[in-house]
Amino acid sequence: MTKEIIKFEHVSKKFGKSLVISDLSFVINRGEFITVLGSSGSGKTTTLKMINGLEKATSGNITVGDKNLEKSNLVDVRRHIGYVVQSIGLFPHMTIAHNIAVTPNLLGWDQEKIKETVSRLLNIVDLNIEDYGNRYPAQLSGGQQQRVGVARALSANPPVLLFDEPFSALDAITRQKLQEEVKKLHKNLGNKTFFFVTHDINEAFYLGDRIMIMNRGKIEQFDTPMTVIKYPKTKYVSDLINTVREKQALWEKLK
CATH class of the missing domain: 3.40.50.300 (P-loop containing nucleotide triphosphate hydrolases)
Structure with a gap:
């Protein structure tokens, strides 16, 4: 249902x-x-x-x-509601662990629960707490920072x-x-x-x-996706689909 x-x-x-x-x-x-x-x-x-x-x-x-x-x-x-943006928005003065813990701390969670949550979420985004928990955002690549942003968005289980x-x-x-x-x-x-x-x-x-x-x-x-591709409802949608087909045709020519 x-x-x-x-x-x-x-x-x-x-x-x-x-x-x-x-x-x-x-x-x-x-x-x-x-x-x-x-x-x-x-x-x-x-x-x-x-x-x-x-x-x-x-x-x-x-x-x-x-x-x-x-x-x-x-x-x-x-x-x-979790929120992940292009600029990531991590607090530069906070460690990765503290960044993820921001919302749980605001909600007054028990510290043991917060620690377990931070560790679990870092594992989910393929960054373990031992290696990354005490680092600062500037010490991570752009892709790693974005993963932390996703983990932080999940911190309150939204x-x-x-x-x-x-x-x-x-x-x-x-x-x-x-x-x-x-x-x-x-x-x-x-x-x-x-x-x-x-x-x-x-x-x-x-x-x-x-x-x-x-x-x-x-x-x-x-x-x-399949319905949009097969049955575009408007000219705007059809034009979008055609841009993808044109790019595919270009790659075919380059083979």
């Missing part, structure tokens, strides 16, 4: 007089890996930020779990994780490896819902159970 965990009902968002999100409605079920694809200005990051209340909807209703964001304490909501173009600043090889790790992590965690914003079409199609394709503040199509 599926259970809704994120629901937008006729949501719009204005910045001043500029309408960036127009009448957005969708439902995401618990445990799904949703990728959100669109060019700059499509509204994908604004949509992500409205999920945890970093941006407030101008109109409409947003529900996360059983909480209507308009009527909820947003600080409490955010503490139960049902929802938001990813805002987390790999876009990384080199191609590191990026591919982290894509594989995140996909495996989602499968192993089982009941976590991932909402992953990207402008990379290959990344979106590789990671997502369903892909939300946005353009100018609206959803052009929201479906499984």
Whole structure:
């Protein structure tokens, strides 16, 4: 039995007089890996930020779990939503272990529980606590820092994780490896819902159970990768698919 965990009902968002999100409605079920694809200005990051209340909807209703964001304490909501961003945002003066422990400490967890959680999460992202727990962010590579960012996002065992173009600043090889790790992590965690914003079409199609394709503040199509490829609903979606086919054709010529 599926259970809704994120629901937008006729949501719009204005910045001043500029309408960036127009009448957005969708439902995401618990445990799904949703990728959100669109060019700059499509509204994908604004949509992500409205999920945890970093941006407030101008109109409409947003529900996360059983909480209507308009009527909820947003600080409490955010503490139960993991958030991974491109800039990673690790505290440079804190060790890796202390970075991961930030939210559990804010929640008042027992120190033994925090220590066990930090160790377990570092193992999950393939960084053991003995080698990495006492290091500082500057002592890690970009890819390793991003893994720590994912571990920190998981620290309070949130049902929802938001990813805002987390790999876009990384080199191609590191990026591919982290894509594989995140996909495996989602499968192993089982009941976590991932909402992953990207402008990379290959990344979106590789990671997502369903892909939300946005353009100018609206959803052009929201479906499984195979359905989007076989049955693009709009010219915009069709043009996106054709860019991938053109690149594949180019590689075929170079063989």
